[in-house]
Amino acid sequence: MKGLLCVLLLLESFVFVVQQQVDGGLGKNEINHQLSSEDRRQNSPQTHTSGDSQEYSPLIFTDIQAALRELTATVTEQKANIRALETRLREQQTLLQEEMNKKNDAREIAFSTSLLRNTGGQLGPFDTEITIIYRNVFTNIGDAYNPNTGLFTAPLKGAYMFQFCIVSFDKVYPATASLRKNGSHVLNADIDIGGRVLHSSNSVVLILEVGDVISLRLWPKRVLEDNQGNHNTFSGYLLFPLE
Template identity: 50%
Template sequence: MKTLVCILLLLETFVFVVQKVDGQSPDIYAELKELTSTVTALETRLRATEKAADELKKKNDDREIAFSAGLMESGTGDVGPSDTNITLIYKKVFTNTGNAYNPITGVFTAPVKGAYVFEFSVYHFGQLIPAGGYLMKNGQHVAMAYAKQDQGALNSSKGVVLILEVGDRIYVNLWSNSRIFDNQNHHNTFSGYMLFPLK
């Protein structure tokens, strides 16, 4: 803004000198008044532009929603089996842009209405005990990843696109009577991100 004012003052001085050389005597006060009016109008436009830029940045910040987490932060171990479904808490947070995923509860809460992608996986060693997990939305079953075999590693994953309202809750339940195993390789993960916002 200071540069703009300096340029305008230099131009005004140039006009004054040219007119003086031509024998004209300009009304310097009228010229300065017009210059002040121009600078004031430019300052007003600049403030409006800065405000619009701030609002656009806030909207773009709202769109930056992505998370990815592994089941165990450290160590090695099993989760399950249990007689009831267990909400899995993915403690090893790789990414949590927008802070919509809570690593204490294992729940993602939609901060913005939009279309979201979610993916999760279940992994275990086959011992006639299945590995199974449900993707849940507000307490309702959406999709299941499931695997069972007698021996060897078993793995299943699932991905869905969901339309969420503000406050919708997404999480993964371990299926009752199933088991999953995790270690430093993070075999069991839960991830999601917003594709685009909706009105």
């Protein structure tokens, strides 16, 4: 009977230790202390009564103690794994948020330019067609327009609006500019020869893929003229992205 009582006491201690470990109430040292106390209790001299006394093997306690220590190590390891998993999840959430921010930034695309900076002047006439470089940049959200080349390069697929206006004061040469998509003609704006200031403008909505290039080209034997009024302009913006 006393051997059975010892087993029951040990099982009760086992349940208490496990519960405390799960609830975070006991540290590893406290669990070991609990186990040592049970060792001393079970190894203390026992008084046997005649009739129902029986020999209790200390190997049983050794096996249970080893199981408890293994359980403690497993719980500790799992807690460390959970902390590592939480850290990785936070890192992934941060990366995901950064990617979302980049995508949102890429959806904000707009530019507005004029032909010359500060001072007036004339562009042309030339013997061959040239790309018109609008060097005075009012707005370039998304940096899709390059003021060094005059080219707009689509950073993502979408529907884009483009508008341009040309002005000529010249009495001899007309003015013609054409909007090109990847070098292919889309539409023109024309000014015939006259003796006064003449304006012409045009606009278009285009579906662009990533990397498509939009440019304005000045025809041969044509001129553009501008002054501080910034009459020759080129602008565009993303209406909405497409999948």
